[in-house]
Amino acid sequence: xxxxxxxxxxxxxxxxxxxxxxxxxxxxxxxxxxxxxxxxxxxxxxxxxxxxxxxxxxxxxxxxxxxxxxxxxxxxxxxxxxxxxxxxxxxxxxxxxxxxxxxxxxxxxxxxxxxxxxxxxxxxxxxxxxxxxxxxxxxxxxxxxxxxxxxxxxxxxxxxxxxxxxxxxxxxxxxxxxxxxxxxxxxxxxxxxxxxxxxxxxxxxxxxxxxxxxxxxxxxxxxxxxxxxxxxxxxxxxxxxxxxxxxxxxxxxxxxxxxxxxxxxxxxxxxxxxxxxxxxxxxxxxxxxxxxxxxxxxx
Amino acid sequence: xxxxxxxxxxxxxxxxxxxxxxxxxxxxxxxxxxxxxxxxxxxxxxxxxxxxxxxxxxxxxxxxxxxxxxxxxxxxxxxxxxxxxxxxxxxxxxxxxxxxxxxxxxxxxxxxxxxxxxxxxxxxxxxxxxxxxxxxxxxxxxxxxxxxxxxxxxxxxxxxxxxxxxxxxxxxxxxxxxxxxxxxxxxxxxxxxxxxxxxxxxxxxxxxxxxxxxxxxxxxxxxxxxxxxxxxxxxxxxxxxxxxxxxxxxxxxxxxxxxxxxxx
Numbered sequence: 001x002x003x004x005x006x007x008x009x010x011x012x013x014x015x016x017x018x019x020x021x022x023x024x025x026x027x028x029x030x031x032x033x034x035x036x037x038x039x040x041x042x043x044x045x046x047x048x049x050x051x052x053x054x055x056x057x058x059x060x061x062x063x064x065x066x067x068x069x070x071x072x073x074x075x076x077x078x079x080x081x082x083x084x085x086x087x088x089x090x091x092x093x094x095x096x097x098x099x100x101x102x103x104x105x106x107x108x109x110x111x112x113x114x115x116x117x118x119x120x121x122x123x124x125x126x127x128x129x130x131x132x133x134x135x136x137x138x139x140x141x142x143x144x145x146x147x148x149x150x151x152x153x154x155x156x157x158x159x160x161x162x163x164x165x166x167x168x169x170x171x172x173x174x175x176x177x178x179x180x181x182x183x184x185x186x187x188x189x190x191x192x193x194x195x196x197x198x199x200x201x202x203x204x205x206x207x208x209x210x211x212x213x214x215x216x217x218x219x220x221x222x223x224x225x226x227x228x229x230x231x232x233x234x235x236x237x238x239x240x241x242x243x244x245x246x247x248x249x250x251x252x253x254x255x256x257x258x259x260x261x262x263x264x265x266x267x268x269x270x271x272x273x274x275x276x277x278x279x280x281x282x283x284x285x286x287x288x289x290x291x292x293x294x295x296x297x298x299x
Numbered sequence: 300x301x302x303x304x305x306x307x308x309x310x311x312x313x314x315x316x317x318x319x320x321x322x323x324x325x326x327x328x329x330x331x332x333x334x335x336x337x338x339x340x341x342x343x344x345x346x347x348x349x350x351x352x353x354x355x356x357x358x359x360x361x362x363x364x365x366x367x368x369x370x371x372x373x374x375x376x377x378x379x380x381x382x383x384x385x386x387x388x389x390x391x392x393x394x395x396x397x398x399x400x401x402x403x404x405x406x407x408x409x410x411x412x413x414x415x416x417x418x419x420x421x422x423x424x425x426x427x428x429x430x431x432x433x434x435x436x437x438x439x440x441x442x443x444x445x446x447x448x449x450x451x452x453x454x455x456x457x458x459x460x461x462x463x464x465x466x467x468x469x470x471x472x473x474x475x476x477x478x479x480x481x482x483x484x485x486x487x488x489x490x491x492x493x494x495x496x497x498x499x500x501x502x503x504x505x506x507x508x509x510x511x512x513x514x515x516x517x518x519x520x521x522x523x524x525x526x527x528x529x530x531x532x533x534x535x536x537x538x539x540x541x542x543x544x545x546x547x548x549x550x551x552x553x554x555x556x557x558x559x560x561x562x563x
Contacts, residue, residue, distance in 0.1 A: 192388035196446075199356050200402035200453060201378035210405070214392045289392075 061260055068261040075265045078250055101273050104246040107163060108235050111170020116224055119175050123182025144176035148234045152241055166238035173234040174227045181223040185216035218289045225281050232274045302370045303331035304457050304489040305355055310364035312350050324350045326514040337483055337490045339500040342510025343551045348493040352459045356382045378402055381450030382459045385466060387442035389434040395445050396430040402453045420448035423485065424478060440471040444478060451486055460492040476502055480527065497543045501536055502529050509546050512554035518546060
């Protein structure tokens with residue numbers, strides 16, 4: 001099946017040399033990116049291995065990649081197939097690793113989504129309804145600088161243990177900053193965009209839905225992407241303390257049981273997850289918000 | 300007698316009227332815009348010409364005085380009074396065709412009818428081949444033409460232009476003026492164009508309203524009866540240019556003197 005698809009594609013490419021050149025150029029770009037990735041990670045791993053080989057890095061405390069990745073079969077048993085609190089790990093397969101990473105990712109995603117939607121709503125209400133703004137803006141400004149970590153006990157008081165406090169923590173880590181970003185974005189919409197719409201006969205509602213909203217979404221999306229990493233940091237803390245499952249819990253357990261290999265193994269899984277998240281958001285941004293470039297400035 | 304398209308009676312605009320430093324930008328401005336006339340508001344920077352356009356567009360309200368549109372008091376913005384801004388203000392998330400049809404889509408007009416009308420106007424401004432481009436892919440002059448098409452798509456009775464060509468280079472500018480005249484003659488809309496370029500004023504206007512420096516008052520009205528297309532090498536063109544330059548120089552000097560005295 002794959003073979004068939006390949007031959008038709010190359011046949012088409014033969015017919016359209018411009019297209020085949022485009023494909024080749026794209027392939028070149030991908031290979032180039034891959035090359036630097038391999039080199040960057042490889043150099044880092046190489047130094048680490050060298051340090052181990054020279055006897056500088058204690059294999060118990062700082063096991064190099066070939067040790068903590070090579071012993072994967074020992075690590076897998078710590079990954080639980082079920083999303084249960086205090087599960088002692090009955091996995092022992094890569095499926096369990098995927099499941100645990102999946103649960104953590106789900107918490108990040110749910111918190112981010114709730115934070116994005118609610119901060120957008122609140123930000124818009126603040127700008128559109130003065131009374132609401134007067135009542136909420138001081139509170140938002142007061143709560144915004146508080147570190148999400150300080151919210152941890154509150155999360156547990158409110159939601160006990162389980163998924164909810166972790167989702168709440170991610171939510172808190174993005175909500176305030178995104179609300180303030182929404183306000184800044186609304187204030188940054190060029191006045192002429194609104195004036196032009198009004199002279200073309202737009203109602204208040206139309207101005208909001210068809211001018212303000214599309215004008216602020218790209219900037220907010222970039223803010224979301226920047227805060228994605230913060231969300232990943234926070235979810236691990238929440239899991240370590242409040243959830244009892246997930247990647248954060250495994251890191252915490254590894255720390256308590258002095259299992260350095262498991263720490264680094266889990267850190268690698270976390271890194272890959274965060275990277276995939278960012279990559280996905282980038283693709284969404286390219287597809288849905290095509291009129292801005294990577295940094296959120298108008299093209 | 301037909302009613303003027305726009306009539307201004309004793310318009311005043313004062314910013315921060317309640318504060319200790321009120322700023323009067325318009326003072327007792329009265330004039331009429333005849334149907335199908337091309338009026339140019341000429342004056343030094345900061346004299347309130349743009350403020351006047353915003354008032355007529357309904358984007359702002361006068362502090363006192365009356366504004367009539369077809370004999371009726373003017374209330375808020377309306378697609379009958381189109382406006383073009385110095386920056387084209389096209390929406391970056393829409394392609395050119397959708398930008399031009401934006402006003403029609405606000406009225407709930409179906410895609411087919413909207414696109415047909417928008418295409419017709421794109422053709423008139425010479426942008427038909429670029430209908431599916433993004434605004435960022437067009438040059439400044441092209442964007443400003445698309446903005447003209449967007450405003451004209453609503454069949455406005457009055458088209459206001461706030462220094463529409465100020466950001467363009469001289470060559471593009473003169474081409475844009477040709478487009479404007481062609482569009483105006485085709486649409487029969489009245490045009491009110493703000494500029495600080497004397498040459499642009501003489502090249503385009505039926506009627507030039509010369510503004511004083513702040514607070515903006517109408518200093519004189521000059522009818523331009525040169526035949527179109529107007530030739531800048533025409534001696535009559537030059538004569539008018541010199542006359543307007545003298546009028547303007549007085550105002551610019553006065554504005555500078557005021558600014559300097561304000562420092563002490």
